[in-house]
Amino acid sequence: MAKVVNYITEAFEELKMNVSWPAWSEVQRLTIVVAVFSVLFALATWGVDTVFARVLGVFFNWLKA
Template sequence: MEKLSKFFNNTVEEMRYKVSWPTYPELQKSSILVLVGSVVFAVVVGAMDYVYDNGLTWFYNQF
């Protein structure tokens, strides 16, 4: 039980004094970057899915 208590105390101490937390403007910029990257990735994957689906449908309809 002592090890668990020491672990949690060390964790709280590290989160308070050793972690550098981003400022609000940095957090906003990072969030916007992640959102834009996610949208671009989703569009690319969606386009690939559309092309493959139509290509395979055309191919199978040839037989």
């Protein structure tokens, strides 16, 4: 158990000392960029799904006739 505690302690120490963290303004800007692209990608996926659903619906209705 001591090895696990030592590992976690060293990991936190490395995060504090050796990692260069971005400025808070850059974090906010990049968060907005990720949120915007996530929404755009979700809308694109929804649009493609809707188009394919309608095309398949027309295709299967055509097969029934």
